[in-house]
Structures are given as structure tokens and as C-alpha cells.
Amino acid sequence: MNAPDKGMIKPGYARALDIKHGRVDMSHGGGGRAMVQLITELFAKHLGNEYLAQGNDGTCLPAGQGRLVVSTDSHVVSPLFFPGGDIGSLSVHGTVNDVAVMGATPLYLTAGFILEEGFPLADLARIVESMAAAARAAGVQLVAGDTKVVEQGKGDGVYITTTGIGFLPEGVRLSGDQARPGDVLLVSGSIGDHGMAIMSKRENLSFDAPILSDSAALNGLIQAMLASGAAIRVMRDPTRGGLAATINEIAHQSGVGIHLDEAAIPIAPAVDAACELLGLDPLNIANEGKLIVVCAAEDADRLLAAMRGHPLGREAAAIGRVVADANRFVQMLTRFGGRRMVDWLSGEQLPRIC
């Protein structure tokens, strides 16, 4: 064995990243050793896999079966940690769901991090661990990433942009323009939980039962629904803008009207109360783990049973019907007995919540 070369750089770094007390500084985005260290000791440690390990400018992935589905989403939530989740798990769930509602099987994610100078590494580690856990649970792998650091005051701790890649089997065609008069509208569970979890944390509202975000990966539920054989026409996850925005999108894309029954829409009592207190409409509040589905009327019961058989769809309910309407209006029979429009939100009801 040869004596070690005196000129050789000692493998590893002199000092490990101080995750406990350290903070993000400008060097972590500078492209030098500090950045490599952050990537190695934090990101790769939790999120690493054979693809990430390729270590090239791009990642080479095997082609899958069927058509490619891609979706991208930026996450700027405040607070970063909220009851029921955090920006890390949210950034996985949000993008996995966008790919999954196409009917595709999500397999890969990429992630871009914009970190603010001064952000505690301990918090960053919590976020990355949470992302890793969410990705494992959803069965997806992080295959490429990027980190940038902005000066203090120019960011809000952490922003995460994720892109999801999945494969769509031949024969599956879910699209917002497929709803037809007579079809039935289903929702997979109670609405408004995510948005109100964030709002109640921001406004320091407390309830006997705290409101938890519904942030969850829906690909498992969706697989069970597709396997039921029901004729599903449209599938969406009603995130920003809530149920109202998503249903209006479907009405517009399909050129139909939609009639909702307010009494059938599941809403948790605490969410209802918080909305009342803050003067908000639960129909406009964001969800991060719910589905809106339009299916043929004759298949509604079968699909509903499949949804209720999955832990994330236990409270699934039929909430409305598709009708012919050249105005593409979404109307709702109120619990009070009158009828009203359900419109898109004007402006912003909740700033920056997902």
C-alpha cells in the first residue's frame, strides 16, 4: 500500500454542516464547495436515489409505458409549517396530485429550492425530511434538483417548485372538457380544510378540534377509482380558488352548466365556523387532498363505493349534476332553499396559501 500523497485533498469536508444551529448563507447558492456540501449532507442524504446519484447536468430516465404526463407547481405557503403538513410534504403532494388526476401513474419529481439567506438549516432539514417521507409514501423519486439562495428580506424562508412526471396508460382520457349533461359530480371528502388550517394558524384562531390540512397524495385513491371501471370523465384537485374555481373551470371547458346541492357538500364543522368568523366562503377555500370527479350517472354509485372504500375517500359524496346551459353557469341550491350562482373568486381571498 502506498503512503498517502501529501498533496491529496482530504476526502470529505473539514467540518460537517451544522444542521442544528447553522443558517443558510449566500455561499450555499454560490456554486462552490458550500453548495455541494449542502446538497450532499442535506438534500442527497434524504432524497438520494440512483437517478440523483448520476450527478450530471441532466438526469437520464428510463422510458415508461404509455404517454408522458408532466405538471409543475410552485409552493410559497406561509407559514411553512402548518397543522397537518408543511411546505415539504405539500410540494410533493401538490405535484403528484396534478399528475395523478390525469389518470397517470406519477413516478418522478424534480425540485427547485429558493432559500432565503439566514433561514435555519434545522428547519430546512425538517422540510427536506418531510419531502422525502411524502415522496416515499407516494411512490415517487426525486430525480433532479436545484438550489438558489436570495438575500435576506428577498424571500420568505423557502420557496419550492416541483415538477412531476408520470405515465398515462393508453385508453385513459380524463379531461376538463368531457363533462356532459346528465353526468354526476362527486367530491372525495370535506372541503376547505387546507386553507382554513393555514388561515387559523395565521390568525391565531383556536378551536376545540384543531383544523388540520388535508394535504395528501391522491394517487392511491385515484388508482382505486380507475380500477372500479366507472366511466370517469373529468378529475381535478380543487386547490387554489377551491371547489368554486374548479367547478367553474369544468363548466367552461365542457360548455355545460353545473347544479350543486349545498346540503350535500361535506364541510367539517370547525372549517364552517372558521369561515363564518372570517367572512369567507368555504367553496373558495383551497384543498390539497381532495378530488372533484365527473362521471356518468349510471356509474356514480359504483364510483362512490370505490372512493369510500379508500381511507382518503371515506367522506366522498355526490354533490351535483351537469346540465345543459349555454351560459355555463354554476348554480347552487342553498340549504336555505333558494338558488344562487357559484362564481370564481374575485381577486384574492387568501393571500399565498399553497
Added chain:
Amino acid sequence: MKYVDEFRDGEVAKKLAAAIAAEVEPDRRYNFMEFCGGHTHAISRYGLPDLLPPGVRMIHGPGCPVCVLPIGRIDLTIGLALEQGAIVCTYADTLRIPASGGLSLMRAKARGGDIRMVYAVTDALRIARENPGREVVFFAIGFETTTPPTAVAIKLAEAEGLDNFSVLCCHVLTPSAIMNILESPEVRVLGTVPLDGFIGPAHVSTVIGSRPYEFFAEEYRKPVVIAGFEPLDVMQAILMLVRQVNAGRAVVENEFTRAVTPDGNRKAQDLVSEVFELRRSFEWRGLGEVPYSALRIRARYASFDAERRFGLAYRPVPDNKACECGAILRGLKKPRDCKLFGTVCTPESPMGSCMVSSEGACAAHYTYGRHRGASE
């Protein structure tokens, strides 16, 4: 939801609807004005028109604080933020009211103005404490409901010696506005706005009580029923108004006894009169200059009065010529009668103030009611 669902019960609503339908006289028209935006919102959001017989028409009144703020007042506020560098704090919907030069407070914020939305005036006090080197102005709007908290804030600021805090007072008075409508030529002489009665304010009346409306009932022979903001309150009030009209009576009745007394909240009234005094005149959007219809800060609290502190001079600015907000606020026209409605004027890009707040007649109709009268 306890104590709320009881007032939104569809079964009770059906019974009330049946009672109203049974009591209206077939050949008679009943034109009632709900003064408050809170009622306008409830009527639209719960689809009340579907439960009323065709002879009953609801006219949306001017009781939406955002809707009656004239452009000139918003311009003053924008000037404070952009030219004086003050931190401007205000309630949410105010941010979107269109002002001169295509601006609004929200757009002024995007141009660098430090404009912050607050839920309560105490948040503005906190901001003043946290920013001792900067002027913090609370843009105070609203009817008698929001006035007492502003008075409290001014007194707190004085007690604390918070000398960077001031208030741009735009608080207005409900009775003056009702009087202005009743005195308008359309109602009094021309009869173009038939008015058979009022649904009186809910929250405002908790402060001022039910007595101030007695004058309208007696002098103008108009029935008034004070009602809460829940949809069943409104239905009940309509039934009470129908009964008064049928019986030829014109008195003040109180449907909202769970919160409103004849004298109101004396403590709040005293506080308000300690800090504020009547303005000789105030411009309302839609109603124009209305004498003795608003409050200003008394000289004793002059240092907290943003108008005095910054030497602000009010300059009235006419509304867009095609905008019918004025006629709509006075009950002369309906939102659909306005050429701008739903075309260039929408909640996303409001031209007139009635399209801003969800309590405004136009925004409420656009958001909740535009399926009515649309071609099927």
C-alpha cells in the same frame, strides 16, 4: 354550527315564504329597501328572491361602506402612502376601490406604497408601535358599527403617547343617508322609486338603537323593521313589513331583539361623541354632498387627525360618466340597467364602487344572482 344554523334553517324558511305568499295582496306591489350591504349579501347568497312572491321587490340601499366612499377620499389615502411615505392601514375591501388615474390602494401598493390590510384598528396601533420612526395612518371607514373602535384606538394612542399614529376619518352616518334617500326628488316628488318600507340595519342598530328610525316612520310614513343579517331574519322582516303595509301602519319594529334595544349601546355612543363631531357636509359616492352625514375628529384630538396632520385638502372627483353606481345606490336603477355591468365592470376590474365589495349591489348580483334573467 350552533347559534348560526338555527337562523339558516331551510324548513323554517319555507314556512315563512308560505306566510309571506299568503299575506301579500295579489294586486299590490311591495317595494322594500334593505339599507345595509349585510342584508344585500344575505339576500343574494342564500337565494332569497326565489322564496319571495313576484309582488315583493327588494331594492338594495346605500349601506355598504365601501360603495359610498367617493374617489376623492381614496385619492387622499393613496397620496398619503405614495407621496408622504406613510404606512396606510385599512380594512380589506377598501383596497380594491377604483380611484383616479386607474389606481386603487392595491395598485398603489404594487407601486411601492406601504399599504396594509388589517382586521381591526388595534392592528394599526400595533403597526404604529412597531414602526416608531414612521407615520402610520388608519383609513377609517364604515357606518356606526366601526366608529366606536376607531374612537377607542384614538384614545389608546393618546394614552400611550403614540405620536406617529393618525386616522383619516371617513365614518358616515346611517340616518342621514336614509333621510337623503327619502328627501330625494325621485322618492318624494316623482315617485320613480316607490318605497314602501325599509329593512333597518342590524349591526348599526346595536350601537344607535332603534329610536333614530322613529322619525322616518312618523314623518315619511314608511314602515321600518330592524333585522339581523341571517337569512331567516330577513324573511321575518319582510313578513313584518308586508303586514304593516297591509294594515296601513308605519312604525319601527324590531325583529333583531336578540341584539338591538331602543337606546342602543350608550357607552359606545358616548365614546363616539367624545372623540368625533359632525361634519358640515360629506361627499358620498352616489348621493353627492350630504349635509351632516359624517364625522370628523374633534379639535381636542387634532394630532391624531390625518387631515390636519398632513394638511390634506379634499378634492371631489366625478365618477366615470357611464357608471350607474349613483342611481343604483339610490334604488333608481338595478345593476343590469348599467351598460358597464358585467362587460367592462366586473369584480375583477370594477369601474364603480358597487362592484367592489360583496355587499355592493352590483358585485352581489354579479357573483350570486346573474343566472336570474339570463337567457336559459
